[in-house]
Amino acid sequence: MSEKRATREAYGETLIELGRVNPNIVVLEADLAKSTTTIKFKKEFPDRFFDCGVAEQNMMAMAAGLATTGKICFTGSFAMFATGRAFEQVRNTIAYPSLNVKICPTHAGITVGADGGSHQTIEDIALMRVIPGMTVIVPADYYEAKKAIAKAVEIDGPVYVRLGRATLPMIFDEDYDFVPGKAIVLREGTDVTIFATGIMVSSSLVAAESLAKDGISAEVINISTIKPLDDNAIIESAVKTGRVVVAEEHSIIGGLGSAVAELLCEKHPVPVARVGIKDVFGRSGEPAELLKYYGLTDEDISQAAKGLLGK
């Protein structure tokens, strides 16, 4: 667990591996090849890499056109611009015709850090989740990111993979078998369930450890595929523990917290506490400072769990 890597690092590396076995892999970038790590693919496959310049909307619609010629297009940029600026291109030209485009931007969430609120997307999961037919994956570590990016190729249709800049502890390893749509129980418990996604998974594990010291048995479940949601796994755990905390580096509106609350309200209502950005914009700062400022630490997760238990 000592080595830490960012999920974005998995992007360029995995693209090279995919490019070697699949000649139809084409990578589009929007002037951020170094930051997103697609520059690695560019070096090995210059004929299948196209820098679109600072023009994310054109990048997305071109990817749709490329998909009609049999290419499997990966589109880069930062999550803010891929899902925000180019939302309607993704919605109307990629997803509406169900074209085979993989949207894998990096620098999602507030852990972008010092660049500040303009670059910290806290809405992207909501934006992608609401689109019919879009698969939405938020990897929890470097290895899960690698597996998810590779699996995205096997899914026929649009896939969103949310990648980040922050370095994260390793949860999985090279042998991890990522199955899209499947929740993973990382720690079993009986008093409360913590559903977490992305960077909040490792902090949820820390929180569970700390809760155990206080005599609270917390179950930790990694929801890396937010759509399609693993309804059964979520309901099953909610039935078992009767209390649910949802933790994500995203607005509490529209993300995993909303998805879990929507599901449980209909199928098995239990108390739910959402740990996320509380409907405000981000600001500049170091990632660790920001996580503390916005209430996204393991401490905040523990507090939310204790709150549900009346402690």
Added chain:
Amino acid sequence: MTTHTTNKQATVSLVEAKARTIRTRIINMLGAAGSGHPGGSLSAADIVTTLYFHEMNHNAAEPRWPGRDRFVLSKGHAAPVLYAALAESGYFPREDLATLRKIDSHLQGHPDMNKTPGVEISTGSLGMGFSAAVGMALGLKIDKSESRVYTLIGDGESQEGIIWEASMFAPQHKLDNLVGILDYNNLQIDGRVSDIVDIRPAAAKWSAFGWHTIEIDGHNIEQIIGALDEAKSIKGKPTMIIANTVKGKNVSFMEGQVDFHGKAPSKDEVAQACGEIEASGPLG
């Protein structure tokens, strides 16, 4: 008169006749639907007819034949002209045209590639089809395909930023397998394009962006064919054909009338419009 000239005139006459048929189909289809966009369908009729019945290699029996040329109707609201051309080409029965915009129809208000055979990509939200066409041309270039990509954009549509993003990208990658055609009827929903946000000088803009440009009368079949031929001879850059057109062309009460941008003709208007079109020459 040389044989060559005679053949050329015969070709032009055939396309002209087919364009009249396409126009009557547009009018009838919109009359049956009760809503839709006649003005921009009629302004594009001669261009689209020339593409499907003269210029493009395509095969209605095998809509996804890899060797085909592609047409992208970026101004997707002109769907009736595309549907008429596809039906006349044999992609689906002509009778289907009467189902336009109905709940159980494969003919959506705007083109849907997964519902209608022959539609290359779903369009309707302006600007995106043009950009997707650039992506198609790029994909075909990667594969060293001989296929060409034709895309029709509107003048109002050219106010979209993505048009210019894509217009910068295509020459950068020397996409000489791409032909853009501007249906320049100078009318958009809120009025004259030149009164709203003028796109003039259109040809100079695309020239400055690195395109080969050709200006023509978009209702003159001979000029359309000539421009498409010229585009094929241009290497190392894409071509933009600025086709000056008239919205509602060949229907007297629709010509130049902005009200017929998005209003279907009544029963009487259908009869009058078809009468005028049929009186203008033989159908094909």
